[in-house]
Amino acid sequence: MQTLKIKNMVCDRCIMSVKTLLDTSGIAYGDIELGSVPLKKELSAAKQKSLAEELESLGFELLLDKDYQYVEAVKNAVTKLIHQQESALKKYTISAYIEEMVGKDYKWLSSLFSNKVGDTIEHYVIEQKIERVKELITYDELTISEIAESLHYSSVAHLSNQFKKIVGVTPSNYKTTGKRKPLDKI
Template identity: 40%
Template structure:
């Protein structure tokens, strides 16, 4: 909503304002662009115009949307899902992400999956088997192994503790 307000203040008409993406109808002058960038920055947001940085943000947004907000697991592999969503070759996306972020897409994905698993364990609405299905793991053992590699705890030990703090999703992979 802040982005929409800033666009309206500058008299810019938008087609799409979505997570990490804005499409405006008219060409924007350098002056308006600088003003928009400054106003968004004051609100804690950033205007990115570097194509590589934009693609990295799109990759992160697809992962976050898939892990934290999807109701059902995807029916295709993650690499196919990401390629379809961004209309790019997965190898290109993986290489770009690794080069810019210094970590792999897979590691970023795993960090987010583990944070989501922590959240689901804390909510205590699903058992570990249901969580494994929801998070698209082939087995509880696979989920447990990955969870322990990242946290140092088994999911059941984590559940017993419940006071281990979660990391904000904005800080993962940075």
């Protein structure tokens, strides 16, 4: 069975978009996850090319290179951890979570990620956490202290310092002035 790897699938709406595209294209698939679509039967080269073009028109990219598939798997694991499974931040180290989700040694993945992306997994995790902080600030349901705890920061000061370093303003100032980035642009 063929599994497609798709770049920029970062949320449930992305999954719905890909499902809709596959349904209208008559492509049979299994349970779709972020960045991964198991197919029930192999696609011809022509059908795969057509699908790649349609995905691209929606802002996705069909990944054919194995190394980039691993990079995308790391990104999807981090996105899922930070944006959907915050409780797992307390149970796992980020490296252990990534190893478990991707099925490869973290040291190897870290090296590959740095070579292909030009940045570290750790920095990518920080960027994702900061985007999550922005999202939670925007909702105005949690205090900065509660946000720091939910994202497993050691302290509010640590969160605030990291936030200001990346965003340029404190979390409090961001509340009145900031804009968020789409997750696929991180």
